[in-house]
Amino acid sequence: MEWRDTGILLGTRKHGENSLILEVFTPEHGRHFGVLRGGTSRRMTPHLQPGAQLDLTWKARLDDHIGALTVEPERARAHLAMASRLSLAGMNAVLALLSFCLPEREAHSPLYHRSETLLDLLGQPDLWPLAYLRWELALLEEMGFALDLTRCAATGTTEDLVYVSPKSGRAVSRAGAGDWADRLLPLPEVLLGRGAAEDAQIVTALGTTGHFLEHHLAASLGDAPLPAARGAFVDLLARQAKTH
Incomplete structure (x- = not known):
């Protein structure tokens, strides 16, 4: 079994002395794991920061094996995330939510492309909060919990x-x-x-989307708590909103 794809690095964990298990999100193969031999080497470590874009080749004898990965770096995002506390917290929230809610090996191509676009905006702090809010709405929709904000559920009106x-x-x-x-x-x-999409309004909106992430999406996954990274990002954005 073998495939090649691009992917966003969600995280890594040590495997043996010199290898890493990579968790990646790809457009065609979804959230996937694989062993990268020599992943702890000095040559590879700088390219394996969370959020990095990687060219991936996965091989395994059988489809249900964890398999082995070979990677080539496409572009880094760590420098964008490290530009501000908010950017870093936002990237951590995105990666944690993807790892939390995506089933393994199930393609979610529209969400993948939205996630890639969002992470590429990390260096634009004026655009990031609104882009993140729209990404959460897309995440809820992709997972089957879309909000219907087109008309009133009680009266059918589109006004007020x-x-x-x-x-x-x-x-x-x-x-x-x-x-x-x-x-x-x-x-x-x-x-x-x-x-105007001011930060204070976006924080209020994230309170609403957060309800559905916690009480609908997370509940469907066995009532596991939402990743703390999401709350940390919203708290940081709320503090920023108070200073503006």
């Missing part, structure tokens, strides 16, 4: 949509909410693709 149902993920208008308003999640304009 200000809430999201925590159960259905559908928008609710101010009038449609009625006495249930305090039980609904906020729907800031940035989630509708409108407004």
Whole structure:
């Protein structure tokens, strides 16, 4: 068995004296593992930082074996992530969520390409928070928990949509909410693709997407807690929003 693909390095762990087990996300082969012999060498270590883009060749005698990887570096992203605390925290959140929610060896090509584009924006801090929010929406959609924010679940109107149902993920208008308003999640304009997309609004929106990540996506995976890296990124963005 053999395949070749490009991929994003999600993480590594030591295997034996000189080898590493690489966890990668590829467009055609999904989240995949493989053993890289000599992965701890001085020549390879600089190229195996989380978020790196790699040219991958995977070989195994049988398809269900972990297999062996050979890699060639395509481009690094560590220098972009290290440019600021927010960039580093954001990259860590993306990689951790992909590792957390993606089933092994199942292709999710649209999400892969969105993730690659997002990570390539790490050096543009003005664009990153909004791009990350849109990526979380895409992640929820790809995993089967898309939000429907097109019209009010109660009245059918497309006007004055200000809430999201925590159960259905559908928008609710101010009038449609009625006495249930305090039980609904906020729907800031940035989630509708409108407004100035200020950091404070994005933080509010991430509170809403976070509900569905935790109570719907994570719950479907056995109630495992969301990766701490996601919370760390949102907390850091919230602190940044207060200074602007």
